Structure formats: structure tokens, C-alpha cells
Amino acid sequence: MRILLIEDDKAIGSAVREHAAAGGHAVDWARTLSTARDYAAVAPYGLVLLDLHLPDGNGIDYLREMRDRLDATPVIILTARDQISVRIEGLNAGADDYLVKPFDLGELSARIHAVARRYGLRPEPIFSLGTLTIVPAERRVDRDGQTVDLTAREWAVLDSLLRRPGAIVSKTQIEDALYSFGSEIASNAVEVYVSRLRKKIGADRIATVRGVGYRLAVT
Amino acid sequence: MTKSASMTRRLMLWLGGATLLFWVCAAPIGALVMREEFDEVFDSALQRNAQRLMPLVIDDLFQRAHSHDPRRIGNLAPEHKEYFTYQVRDRVGRVLLPSHGALAQSFDDAPLRHGFWETATHCIYTEEVVSGTLFLQIADPLDHRREAAMEGALSLFVPILLLAPLSMAVIWVVIRRSLAPIEVLRQEIGARDGGNLSPIGMIGLPVELDTIAASVDRLLERLRTALDAEREFAANSAHELRTPIAGALAQTQRLVAELPQGAAKARARGIETSLSSLAHLVEKLLQLARAESGIGIADHAIDLVPTIRLVVDDFGRKPENAGRLILDIDGCATLIRKVDVDAFAIVLRNLIENALIHGLPDTPTTVSVRIDGTIAIANAGPGVPIPELQEVTKRFRRGATTIAAGSGLGLPIAAMLIQRMGASLELASPARGREDGFEAIIRISR
Structure with a gap:
């Protein structure tokens, strides 16, 4: 999943970005609201992690802007303001969840998964495809009872296919899930990671739709 | 503490008492x-009558000079009540001429010398004439004077x-009217508390009270500014303190994730634990600062049930609390109370955390x-x-029930805020309906 992280603190931002990336997400990190607006204008995001106290404005205002333009991207607020009234204000403005700093990165991962599930990005918490079992919450894949090790980028590809099991996911969508801004993108990167993934979970599990993209074979 | 007497009552007692005493003494x-004045008037009248009678009586005596029998003035007027009676005596005391109705006993013991004399029943004035050979004595009954x-x-x-009684009623009305502005001012000041520090701003107060109201307004303004500054400081401190701790904790957790098993990873875990404890302590100190800055009462009522759900949900989603927290609303869909929602949430968080x-696990x-x-x-x-x-x-009294003791601040913060909210906190052990456990019961009046 491609995540927009809006956070002005360097220590928190870098740790959250690394943690989310290790979890198989592509993270674009904006330190200001104006940068976040620029990013959001050119890339679709599956989730926004939003700080409230930012150098060029209040995160709640940005959230209201999003909802005003009917942008339904899930938003998790990350803030040091722990008053319940601020939390209620954030939820009323359209936030999906609220995490008070300092937080546990593991808890952040759980919240991200919960929000993603709530939005139907993963209709089922556990996928059973023949001898293949995928548990997104634990980032675990079992094949014939054996755990399959996936790298972060291989997981990102599988995660983007899992969002709509059986439906076609375009190559561009997979690229968006793979890379954040500033990363080097090889022209055949998607093909390379799909190929590696097929070797690990079974070639017949990912079908190629020529000229369009890929889909997870659920039958 | 003894109840202070009301000013109205005190003024009524003192002014009414003084007025009554004045009347009672003055009368x-x-x-x-x-x-005394009556006596002077009567004496003067007695003297004047004697002097007017004198020429007439002497003239009458000299015209009947050779008779030795006492004579009486004829009763020309019809029978009537006499106030003044008189008689003329010679130097040896013999009565030469008594007036109508004059009784000898009325003049008993009155000496034959010029001036006033008082007997048991009369006041007598004696006038000396003809070189001390004749004495005119005129008597006024004392009963007449007593009656007057x-x-x-x-x-x-x-x-x-x-x-x-009329003056008492007038005093009461005047006092009530005079003290009415004080009562209005008292009610206005009494309405001020942690949730209402608005200026009194009363117009038309008497000069004496206007100064007090202005002083109270200045004090309220100063208090409001101080509390706002303290609350703002607490809120800013929350951000300024939490952010670097959050950064350090997140970086440490990344370090723990990246380090291979070994001493360095164990050390990083130790730092993570210390940072978590520090974060917890900072949270408590910031809550304490907020509690002391006077949050608690709100100027409008809110429904507390959504807040309870949010706080319980927050705890319930932590892995360590999974399955350990039950919310029992019992058909109470709303709970409308006039309290500060942030203060209430802090109370609830602390009591649930405690x-x-x-x-028991x-x-x-x-x-x-x-x-x-x-x-x-x-x-x-x-x-x-x-x-x-x-x-x-x-503060800092930790329970002895567990090794994993808290900060020793949770319950004191909750108790302080509950007091500021005007609510009550009852602590019970064992919990109601159980033989063990601990229960905290919050009662917030409507």
C-alpha cells in the first residue's frame, strides 16, 4: 500500500517510514502540508498518516480539505496532543483513527491494518488459496504448511494484488505500491518482483493479463 | 465552621434595637x-392669679373693716368645680376671707410667708400685703396637675x-432596598468558578459597590489570563515533551528491529523500556499540570457515553489488554453532564489504567x-x-497489590479532577457484588 506520511519531526518521520517500508508499504514522507498537497496531487494513496502540529498549518484543516473534495483516503492522525476533545475534533473532521505520541510502532502497524480492513482493502483477514494461506495482519504466507519468506517489495506486490482478489491490478498501481518518491524505478521492476513472487507462492497464483496488468488467481 | 450572620439581620437587630431603645428612653x-414645664406653667398661673386677686380682696376687706367674723364671697355663680381656691389670713393666721369651696385643710401648715408651699394635696402660693399684716394664699390641687x-x-x-412597629417596618424596607445591590453582586460573584470566569460588568451599582465589582473584574481577568497561560503551557509542554520522546522511542524500536540477537539488542530493548516509562511519567505530570490549572467544570453539558466508548476502545485495542476490558452500558445510551470532556477522559483513563x-492477569x-x-x-x-x-x-502512594506498580499519580489526578468537576469518587474493596477486587465509582451530579 502506498502511504503518505505527513510529519515534520525528523526522528519520528524516518522511523515511521522505515517501519512502514519494512512492512511492505511504499511511504512518501512530506514534512509540510504544502509538500503533502503536491504529493497528493500526483499520486494515489491508500492511507495518510497525518501529524496535526505542522510548520505551515494544522493537520485538521488539511483533513477537512481532503473530505471537502470528497477524497475518501483513510487517515490516521499521529499527534502529541492527547486531549480527548482534539481527538473527537479529528474524528469528526473525518479521521479514521488517532494515535497519540509516543506510540509503539507495532501498534501503528496494527492500526494501519485495521483501517485498511475497514475500507475493504482486505475483505478477509486470512486468505486460503488451495495450499496457500496468506495472513496480511501478520505479513505471513504459508505454502504447503511451510512459511514462505517474502522481502518487503515482494510483499508490497502481493499486498496490492490482495486488495482486490481476482480483479486486475494495473502495472502502474503495482509500481505505485512499490516505490515512494525519490526511489529509483527500473523499467522492468514489476515483472522482476512478480516473477520472484510466483516462484515462492506458485506460478499459477498470479495471472498476467497482457497489456493491462496482473490478478491474483483465487479459483 | 459557624454560619455567618446576614447583614440584613444584623442591621435590623442593631438599627431596630437602637430605635426602640431611643423611643423607650425618650418617652x-x-x-x-x-x-416640669407643666409645674412651671401652673405655678406661674397660680402666682398671676394671686396678684390679680390681691387688690380686689384688700379693697373688699377694708370696706368691711369692723367685723371680726370670717366672711365668704357670695356664691354668685352656679355650683361648679373649682381648680383654684384662696383665703386671706391675718398675721396670726386667722382666716379673714375664704373663697368659694376653700377648705381649711387645703391650706394646712402653709406658712405665712411669701412664696410657694406644697402639701400632700395642694400647691399653695402665699402673697404678703399691707406690710405683712395680711396674707393671700391661693391653692391649686395637685390632682389637677397630675391629671394634666x-x-x-x-x-x-x-x-x-x-x-x-412602623419605624421597624420602614427600617426593614430601607435596609432591604439598600442591600439589594449587594445581594445581586453576591449572586454574580457566587456564580463565578473554574468554568465561569467572565467579568461581572454590572452597571448602575452604588459607588461603594462599583469599586468592589471593578476590583473583582480585574482579579477575574488576571485569574483568567493566568489559567489560560497555565493551560496553554500544559498543552504546549505536551507537544514539546512528547515529540522528542516519541522520536527517540520510534528510533529505538527501529534499532531493536534491525539489530541481530545479542547484547546490543538487549541494551536497545532496555532503552526502549526506559523511554516508555519516561513517556508514561511525562503523561502523568502533564495531566497533573492540567488538573492543577483548573480544568474540570464546563459551561455546557455534554454526553459522556461517546467519550467512555472512545477511552475504553483505546485501551481495548492494546495487545496487552486484549479481552481484559468490558464495557457495560446497561441501556444507558446517554449520560448528559456539565463537565469538561478532557478532564473526564483523564479521570477515566487513570481509573481504567489503575x-x-x-x-489479576x-x-x-x-x-x-x-x-x-x-x-x-x-x-x-x-x-x-x-x-x-x-x-x-x-500523591506517590502506590498500591501494594502488584509488583508492576503505577506512577502513584493516577488516582490522585483522578481524585483532584473529580473534585473540580463537582463530582464524587467512591473507592470500594472488595468490589460491589464480589469478594475480591477494587472498584472506583464516579457520581457526577446533573
Whole structure:
């Protein structure tokens, strides 16, 4: 999943970005609201992690802007303001969840998964495809009872296919899930990671739709 | 503490008492003075009558000079009551001429010399004429004087019997009207508290009270500014302190994730634990700062049930609390109370956290909202002795029920905020309906 992280603190931002990336997400990190607006204008995001106290404005205002333009991207607020009234204000403005700093990165991962599930990005918490079992919450894949090790980028590809099991996911969508801004993108990167993934979970599990993209074979 | 007497009552007692005393003292004094004045008037009249009678009586005596028998003036007028009587005596005391109705005993013992003399029944004036050979004595009955004095005194006392209650009523009305602005000012000042520090701003107060109202307004403004500054400081401190701790904790957790198993990873875990403890302590200190800055009462009522759900949900989603927190709303869909929602959330967080820390592992903590408006947080675990129950709301008094003791600030913060909210906190052990455990019951009046 491609995540927009809006956070002005360097220590928190870098740790959250690394943690989310290790979890198989592509993270674009904006330190200001104006940068976040620029990013959001050119890339679709599956989730926004939003700080409230930012150098060029209040995160709640940005959230209201999003909802005003009917942008339904899930938003998790990350803030040091722990008053319940601020939390209620954030939820009323359209936030999906609220995490008070300092937080546990593991808890952040759980919240991200919960929000993603709530939005139907993963209709089922556990996928059973023949001898293949995928548990997104634990980032675990079992094949014939054996755990399959996936790298972060291989997981990102599988995660983007899992969002709509059986439906076609375009190559561009997979690229968006793979890379954040500033990363080097090889022209055949998607093909390379799909190929590696097929070797690990079974070639017949990912079908190629020529000229369009890929889909997870659920039958 | 004894109840202060009301100013109205005190003024009524003093002014009414003083007025009554004045009337009671003034009336007899007035009567005495009046009696003296009456006596002077009567004496003067007696003297004047003697002097007017004198030429007539002497002339009459000399025309009948050779008779030695006492003579009486003829009764020309019809029978009537005489106030004044007189008689003429010679130097040996023989009565030469008594007036109509004059009785000898009226003049008993009155000496034959110029001036006044008083007997038991009369006041007598004696005038000396013809070189001390004749004496005219004129008598005025004392009963006459007493009757006049009595009627005069009554004319003083009877109006007083009416005027005294009337004056009391007038004093009461004047006091009430004069003190009415004080009562209005008192009510306005009494309406000010932690949730209402608006200026009094009363117009049309008497000069004496206007100064007080202006001073109170200045004090309220100063208090409001100080509290706002303190609250702002607490809020800013929350951000300024939490952010670097959050950064350090997140970086440490990344370090733990990246380090291979070994001493360095164990050390990083130690740092992570210390940072988590520091974060927890900072949270408590910031809550304490907020509690001391006067949050608690709000100027409008809110529904507390959504806040209870949010806080319980927040705890329930933590992996360590999975399955340990039960919310029992019991059909109480709303709980409308006039409290500050942030203060209430801090109270609830601390009480739930306390119950979870001190409850037995794998046993549930229940948050109940009852129809009677009470909110109860109960856990299962060892009971708390009564002496310890009385101590747990003091700062840094940790419970002895678990090794994983809290900061020693949670319950004191909750107790302080509940007091500021005008609510009550009851601590019970064992919990109601159980043989063990601890229960905190919050009662917030409507």
C-alpha cells in the first residue's frame, strides 16, 4: 500500500517510514502540508498518516480539505496532543483513527491494518488459496504448511494484488505500491518482483493479463 | 465552621434595637420634662392669679373693716368645680376671707410667708400685703396637675406604640432596598468558578459597590489570563515533551528491529523500556499540570457515553489488554453532564489504567455506566485494606497489590479532577457484588 506520511519531526518521520517500508508499504514522507498537497496531487494513496502540529498549518484543516473534495483516503492522525476533545475534533473532521505520541510502532502497524480492513482493502483477514494461506495482519504466507519468506517489495506486490482478489491490478498501481518518491524505478521492476513472487507462492497464483496488468488467481 | 450572620439581620437587630431603645428612653424623659414645664406653667398661673386677686380682696376687706367674723364671697355663680381656691389670713393666721369651696385643710401648715408651699394635696402660693399684716394664699390641687401630666404622657406613649412597629417596618424596607445591590453582586460573584470566569460588568451599582465589582473584574481577568497561560503551557509542554520522546522511542524500536540477537539488542530493548516509562511519567505530570490549572467544570453539558466508548476502545485495542476490558452500558445510551470532556477522559483513563495494572492477569476489568448516572470501574484481584484505601488518592502512594506498580499519580489526578468537576469518587474493596477486587465509582451530579 502506498502511504503518505505527513510529519515534520525528523526522528519520528524516518522511523515511521522505515517501519512502514519494512512492512511492505511504499511511504512518501512530506514534512509540510504544502509538500503533502503536491504529493497528493500526483499520486494515489491508500492511507495518510497525518501529524496535526505542522510548520505551515494544522493537520485538521488539511483533513477537512481532503473530505471537502470528497477524497475518501483513510487517515490516521499521529499527534502529541492527547486531549480527548482534539481527538473527537479529528474524528469528526473525518479521521479514521488517532494515535497519540509516543506510540509503539507495532501498534501503528496494527492500526494501519485495521483501517485498511475497514475500507475493504482486505475483505478477509486470512486468505486460503488451495495450499496457500496468506495472513496480511501478520505479513505471513504459508505454502504447503511451510512459511514462505517474502522481502518487503515482494510483499508490497502481493499486498496490492490482495486488495482486490481476482480483479486486475494495473502495472502502474503495482509500481505505485512499490516505490515512494525519490526511489529509483527500473523499467522492468514489476515483472522482476512478480516473477520472484510466483516462484515462492506458485506460478499459477498470479495471472498476467497482457497489456493491462496482473490478478491474483483465487479459483 | 459557624454560619455567618446576614447583614440584613444584623442591621435590623442593631438599627431596630437602637430605635426602640431611643423611643423607650425618650418617652419617659419627655414626660418628666413635660411635667416640669407643666409645674412651671401652673405655678406661674397660680402666682398671676394671686396678684390679680390681691387688690380686689384688700379693697373688699377694708370696706368691711369692723367685723371680726370670717366672711365668704357670695356664691354668685352656679355650683361648679373649682381648680383654684384662696383665703386671706391675718398675721396670726386667722382666716379673714375664704373663697368659694376653700377648705381649711387645703391650706394646712402653709406658712405665712411669701412664696410657694406644697402639701400632700395642694400647691399653695402665699402673697404678703399691707406690710405683712395680711396674707393671700391661693391653692391649686395637685390632682389637677397630675391629671394634666398623665394626659400629656399618654399623648406621647400612645403614638409611640404605633410608631415603633412602623419605624421597624420602614427600617426593614430601607435596609432591604439598600442591600439589594449587594445581594445581586453576591449572586454574580457566587456564580463565578473554574468554568465561569467572565467579568461581572454590572452597571448602575452604588459607588461603594462599583469599586468592589471593578476590583473583582480585574482579579477575574488576571485569574483568567493566568489559567489560560497555565493551560496553554500544559498543552504546549505536551507537544514539546512528547515529540522528542516519541522520536527517540520510534528510533529505538527501529534499532531493536534491525539489530541481530545479542547484547546490543538487549541494551536497545532496555532503552526502549526506559523511554516508555519516561513517556508514561511525562503523561502523568502533564495531566497533573492540567488538573492543577483548573480544568474540570464546563459551561455546557455534554454526553459522556461517546467519550467512555472512545477511552475504553483505546485501551481495548492494546495487545496487552486484549479481552481484559468490558464495557457495560446497561441501556444507558446517554449520560448528559456539565463537565469538561478532557478532564473526564483523564479521570477515566487513570481509573481504567489503575484497574488494569492492579487487576489479576487474565481477569476482566469492567467499566459500567448505570441508569442512575454512576460510572463504575471494577477489577478482580486482591482486596485493598481500608486504611490503604484512604491513602491511595495521595500523591506517590502506590498500591501494594502488584509488583508492576503505577506512577502513584493516577488516582490522585483522578481524585483532584473529580473534585473540580463537582463530582464524587467512591473507592470500594472488595468490589460491589464480589469478594475480591477494587472498584472506583464516579457520581457526577446533573
